[in-house]
Amino acid sequence: MNRGVKRRKWKRSFPLMILFLPVIAYYVVFKFLPMFGVIMAFQDYNIRKGFLESPFVGFKYFRLIFSTPAILRVIQNTLVLGITRFLIGIPFPILLALMLNEIKRERFKKLSQTCVYLPHFLAWTIVGGMVINLFSQDTGMINGITKFFTGETYPYLYSEGSWLAIYFGSGIWKETGFSAIIYLAALTGVDTELYDAASIDGASRIRQIIHVTIPAIMPTIIINMILSVGSSVNVGFDQIYVLTNATVNNISDVISTYVYRVGLEQMQFSLTSAMGLFQSVLGMTLVLLTNHLAKRADASLW
Amino acid sequence: MKKGTTKLMALLLTGAMALTLAACGGTGEGQGASSESNAVQESGNASTGEAPAENPGGERQKITVAVYNRDNVPASEGSIIDNRWTRWIQENAPVDVEFIAIPRWESGEKYNALFASNTAPDLIEEFGVDNMNTFYTNGLLMPLNDVIDQYSTTYKQLLTDYPALESFLTKEDGQMYTFGVVNKSSSNHxxxxxxxxxxxxxxxxxxxxxxxxxxxxxxxxxxxxxxxxxxxxxxxxxxxxxxxxxxxxxxxxxxxxxxxxxxxxxxxxxxxxxxxxxxxxxxxxxxxxxxxxxxxxxxxxxxxxxxxxxxxxxxxxxxxxxxxxxxxxxxxxxxxxxxxxxxxxxxxxxxxxxxFQPAGGGYLQSNAAINADCEHPEAVMAYIDWLNTPETLLTLKYGGDTYSQIDPVTGAYVPKDQDVFSTEVAYNGDMYMTASGILDPYVDVLKFDESKPLxxxxxxxxxxxxxxxxxxxxxxxxxxxKPSLPSDLALIQANIGTQIDDAYTKAILDENYTVEQAMADAQKIFSDAGGEKITEYLNEWYANNNGFIEPNAEMLPNYLK
Incomplete structure (x- = not known):
């Protein structure tokens, strides 16, 4: 009898299993197998000899990383840019979600929601081109306005402070709308009776947001933070690559652009794997740390 | 579950192979439009000995050959690895050639991926000196002296006629690892x-x-x-x-x-x-x-x-x-x-x-090599020899008599119909990049139509x-x-290079950062990162290698002959 149930269950779920197979294959082939490549970081990897025959050199490349000023600078840039972007990036999606939530006219809400998350679907090459056109010194619109007021143009793209503002700003502009979706979803789950009760007690709209809405979506905020803190040390390649130029390279050269330039173009596979591994370990540590802190607030991920 | 995965993979692979086979089948068909075009008559200038590559008879050996993909093949012609010229080469070359496309502007990355997956072509074609040096330092290229001695005909003759080419190509260990070409000097920048x-x-x-x-x-x-x-x-x-x-x-x-x-x-x-x-x-x-x-x-x-x-x-x-x-x-x-x-x-x-002079089209150029894992270097050599004959070069470059004719006034070998030539021939330039330009008797004659004012x-x-x-x-x-730097020095160079570049650019753009400051910073970057190690290496290399060619006033007229 029991066997019959089992078999029936198996038979019923068999098509689902088949559907599931490609996903497993994807994870095995593209996520788990490549992890063995980490071994390169401890070898003098030679492309002809492969993993099996390349000689092991222990921590040679890690020592090289920490004794080369140029590489340390790249790691430092990655941490500074990544963590700053992560911290600056937290409040904007929440604010946007709250603002959208307060819009009472349904059609306007839908429309503005669509408009703000549209930039997410543009590639960085396009956004980068737009940003550079906007801020360029000869023909840029922003510099047109600057010139009208001050009589002179300003090298926004070529001085470090303004470049950082452009870098963070364009990132926020592109991704905020999309990140707000998850908060909007959390907001729809808030019990409306709480608002009713609050307004009977005489709470204003602002008070309602502070005392009802924010506590209600707090778990979502924390989970989101834990999830994204890991990737904060992983500064994406495309945005930097399209926005950077020689004058700001000393603050904008990050691990991903360095790996592209030195690892792929010069075959320094062991060195760049070591850098990648170091980056991942850092990311992992940050995730564990944040989770630990969140545990105290009773909102940890695991 | 595991078995299921294997089966699925097998299925996918079979599918992929079927597609590949179908694609290969296509290449045999279709008539190479210019296969009947005959070689143009000699004009005495081609100094290399006439030694047309011999067909070894019986079964032809198969080699894979790189070709740059510049996305310039008209849709009507097919793709860069399957078009009238690849078919012409397959029909006429002494060996069976299969082309592998290399994106022109990402060639370094593409080659690295091919080497890493053991699928790099037998004949590597690459203009980038730094890329070639990287392949050499990583032991990916085959030493060529024995191959040339044993099998080569026309290419060996070229080395004899232009001794500068051999010393230009010879590496530290006395071996050549790349094939080179001799061109007429030309202006470029x-x-x-x-x-x-x-x-x-x-x-x-x-x-x-x-x-x-x-x-x-x-x-x-x-x-x-x-x-x-x-x-x-x-x-x-x-x-x-x-x-x-x-x-x-x-x-x-x-x-x-x-x-x-x-x-x-x-x-x-x-x-x-x-x-x-x-x-x-x-x-x-x-x-x-x-x-x-x-x-x-x-x-x-x-x-x-x-x-x-x-x-x-x-x-x-x-x-x-x-x-x-x-x-x-x-x-x-x-x-x-x-x-x-x-x-x-x-x-x-x-x-x-x-x-000083700006950069020109090089007189000597090293641009091809044999993959160290190649099983039939003699077949690759036969292909290089075949490329380095005036017949092959003129057919690929001008389309032969099918597409071009000699202009009675200027003596230039010009397309009969420029539009047809642009569509059907002009895209094949990278297929003969390892054929020496001096083999082309018409190379000096400028191809401008003087009846048009512009x-x-x-x-x-x-x-x-x-x-x-x-x-x-x-x-x-x-x-x-340029010697190839060992990989630790290459890393130093890569690190210093960008930083110094950045300091210079900053000196130009930033009002508050003077040239003197930039120079001081650049020199500090240089010495901190160990730039002197490279200087020492280079001096030692040049002292031990007479093959170092630096042009000067006496040598140049010879280049131009």
């Missing part, structure tokens, strides 16, 4: 100026770098186009112009190349980083930038914007590469925007370090430019052997 602007302002062609600065200022401030508006600039540093300005001060290519250069006046053979050259160049670039003569956004431009600004009549100078064809292109587009505009190429202004003007500009840019009394630096 041009410094183009708006001559009508010079005339409007009553100015001479700038002879020295000081003149150049003056002309740039006049182009910016004195309304050279006479439209009453302050809307012109002298130049942009993006693209080729950067190399040209550095060349004026005796540097070539990237800033790091200052390193490889011995004393430009030929007094000393010591290799070192020539800080004073870089400093002079940067100082001039900063002066022009601060005087408002330069496009402000050059640092975010790869050269496209600069060219566009020149065509729109905004800039007075343009750095141009691509030689003859590019001149006609620029002239046509400029005239379309402004019929009164006139241009010409001028020699590089003379600096305090001497009179082409006539372009021809005049090019002839004048060749006169300047191939003048042996000026110093050439483009012909030199």
């Amino acid at each position: 041009y410094l183009i100026v708006r001559t009508d602007w010079l005339e409007n302002l009553d100015l001479e062609v700038p002879k020295t770098t000081e003149d150049f600065v003056e002309v740039c200022k006049a182009f910016t401030n004195d309304d050279p186009d006479g439209n009453g508006q302050n809307d012109t600039l002298a130049l942009s540093y993006a693209g080729v112009m950067n190399s040209l300005i550095r060349a004026m001060y005796g540097g070539m290519g990237s800033w790091m190349d200052d390193w490889y250069k011995a004393d430009p006046a030929g007094q000393s053979t010591e290799i070192k980083y020539h800080w004073e050259h870089a400093q002079a160049a940067i100082a001039m670039m900063e002066e022009l930038y601060d005087a408002g003569c330069v496009s402000k956004d050059y640092a975010t431009d790869t050269g496209t914007q600069a060219q566009q600004d020149f065509l729109n009549g905004k800039l007075g100078f343009l750095g141009l590469n691509g030689g003859k064809g590019a001149v006609l292109n620029i002239l046509t587009n400029l005239k379309a925007n402004n019929p009164d505009a006139t241009i010409k190429a001028i020699p590089l202004p003379v600096s305090e370090f001497g009179a 082409e006539k003007t372009a021809k005049e500009i090019v002839i004048e430019a060749d006169g300047y840019y191939l003048d042996p009394s000026r110093i050439f630096y483009q012909l030199k052997t």
Whole structure:
């Protein structure tokens, strides 16, 4: 009898299993197998000899990383840019979600929601081109306005402070709308009776947001933070690559652009794997740390 | 579950293989349109011995050959690895050739991926000297001396006829690892100026770098186009112009190349980083930038914007590469925007370090190699030998008599129908990149149609430019052997290179950062990162290798013969 149930269950779920197979294959082939490549970081990897025959050199490349000023600078840039972007990036999606939530006219809400998350679907090459056109010194619109007021143009793209503002700003502009979706979803789950009760007690709209809405979506905020803190040390390649130029390279050269330039173009596979591994370990540590802190607030991920 | 995965993979692989096989099947069919085209008659100039590659008979060996993909094959012709010329090669070459496409502008990355997956072609074709050096340092290339001795015919003859080629290609261990070609010297980088602007302002062609600065200022401030508006600039540093300005001060290519250069006046053979050259160049670039003569956004431009600004009549100078064809292109587009505009190429202004030449089309070039894992090097050798025959070269380059004929007036071998030629032949240039240009008896004859005024003007500009840019009394630096740095030194170079570049650019753009500060910082970066190790290595290498070729006034006329 029991066997019959089992078999029936198996038979019923068999098509689902088949559907599931490609996903497993994807994870095995593209996520788990490549992890063995980490071994390169401890070898003098030679492309002809492969993993099996390349000689092991222990921590040679890690020592090289920490004794080369140029590489340390790249790691430092990655941490500074990544963590700053992560911290600056937290409040904007929440604010946007709250603002959208307060819009009472349904059609306007839908429309503005669509408009703000549209930039997410543009590639960085396009956004980068737009940003550079906007801020360029000869023909840029922003510099047109600057010139009208001050009589002179300003090298926004070529001085470090303004470049950082452009870098963070364009990132926020592109991704905020999309990140707000998850908060909007959390907001729809808030019990409306709480608002009713609050307004009977005489709470204003602002008070309602502070005392009802924010506590209600707090778990979502924390989970989101834990999830994204890991990737904060992983500064994406495309945005930097399209926005950077020689004058700001000393603050904008990050691990991903360095790996592209030195690892792929010069075959320094062991060195760049070591850098990648170091980056991942850092990311992992940050995730564990944040989770630990969140545990105290009773909102940890695991 | 595990078994299921295996099965699925097997299924997927089978599917993929079926597709591949189908694709291969396609290549055999279709008639190579020019397979019947005969070789053109000899004109006596081809000095290599006539030794047409022999078909070994019986079964032909199969090799894989790289070919650049520049996305320039018309849809009607198929793809870069399957078109009338690949079919022609398959029918006529002594070996069975399968082409592997290499994206032109990501060739380093593509080759690395192919090597890593053990699927790199038997014959590697690559212009990038640094990429080739990287392959060599990683042991990916086969030593060629034995292969050439045992199997080669026409290519061996080429090495005998041009001994410079062999010493140019020989590496530290006495072996050649790459195949090279011998070309006629030709101009490539041009410094183009708006001559009508010079005339409007009553100015001479700038002879020295000081003149150049003056002309740039006049182009910016004195309304050279006479439209009453302050809307012109002298130049942009993006693209080729950067190399040209550095060349004026005796540097070539990237800033790091200052390193490889011995004393430009030929007094000393010591290799070192020539800080004073870089400093002079940067100082001039900063002066022009601060005087408002330069496009402000050059640092975010790869050269496209600069060219566009020149065509729109905004800039007075343009750095141009691509030689003859590019001149006609620029002239046509400029005239379309402004019929009164006139241009010409001028020699590089003379600096305090001497009179230098811009980069030219190399006389000697190393651009192919055999994969160390290749199983039939003799088959690859036979293919290289076959490529290095005038018959093969003329058929691939001109389409043979099917597409081209000899012009009775100029003696040039010209397309019968330019449009048909452009569509059906012009895309195959990379297939014969390892055939020596000197095997082509028509290479000297400029292919301009003088009955068209624009082409006539372009021809005049090019002839004048060749006169300047191939003048042996000026110093050439483009012909030199570059040793491959061991990977730890290559890493130092990569790290230093970008940082020094950045400091220089910052000195030009940033008002608060002076040239002196940039030079001090650059030298500190250099010594902190161990730049002296590279200097030592290079000096030792050049001391132990007589193969180092540095062109000078005596050698040049021989190149031009």
